[in-house]
Amino acid sequence: MQILPEVAEAIAAGRPVVALESTIISHGLPRPRNLQAAHDFEQILRDRDVVPATIAVVDGEPHVGLTASALERVALDESVVKVSVRDLPVAMATGASGATTVAATAYLAAKAGIRVFSTGGLGGVHRGASATFDESADLTVLARTPITVVSAGVKSILDIPATLERLETLSVTVVGYGTDRFPSFWLTESGETLDWAVPDADGVAAVMAANDVLGRTSAVLVANPLPYDKQLDPQLHHDALAQALAEAERDGISGKDVSPYLLARIVELTRGSSLEVNLDIAANNIAVGADIARSWSVRQQ
């Protein structure tokens, strides 16, 4: 595993670092806009004096923190595959390049000693999972990975109540960020309510500290909704989602292709507006991740 010197130094000194995933770049956003987005995501952190650590596998080597050329490769090279935790050893052994999912990013970030990770939306239980067993490894990996993940809930392409049930079973701590309403990614609310809300970044850092005191090694999931004025138009969302789900079923899409297929189709069906919302979501979560990392860093001094 290679840790970029800037990242390694910040971790060693206890300065704030936020991990970023790469599957959202390679498989979640269209090229070439994704490269600009990848740069923008890192800049949001730098503007807040936080070191970004975008994570990916490059030529068989897991990288925590990417150089500009590695970031460009992950964004633009179509041969970069989607890599979850179980794929990591094979990618390493065969020299493949891969973009890491939330699960694989969380795994590598925690291994490097990073405590905070921002993403767009977490993977979860897919609709129809009782027949297909399609549940993202994001959930089980977070159950055993000590990292705080900031996410706008889970995408409405998933079964949101089932995902929350699984998070409960897996004993992953879930807190709303300034709200007890669980978001559904493109929409501010999913209709689901959380047991706990924390007011701010210091509140999240206090939960992390208590988790450590207890000796727990599971994640803290911070659900951070977009403000109402930035959410996707609910009617447009409803129609695009219904059509994309029906088309995925018609086309027999399964396994790890499901999320990228639906995301891309919804961008087309909303004529790009879901993409703008997706970018706002990621930016919003990265800014909150920066605040949490800074709060955590201060707490450790």
Ligand SMILES: O=c1[nH]cc([C@@H]2O[C@H](COP(=O)(O)O)[C@@H](O)[C@H]2O)c(=O)[nH]1
């Ligand atoms: O805004 C986004 N969030 C999340 C993803 C990715 O989708 C993955 C889930 O895939 P699956 O359902 O196959 O586990 C997440 O881990 C994440 O990498 C994405 O592309 N876009």
Ligand SMILES: [Mn+2]
């Ligand atoms: Mn899946």
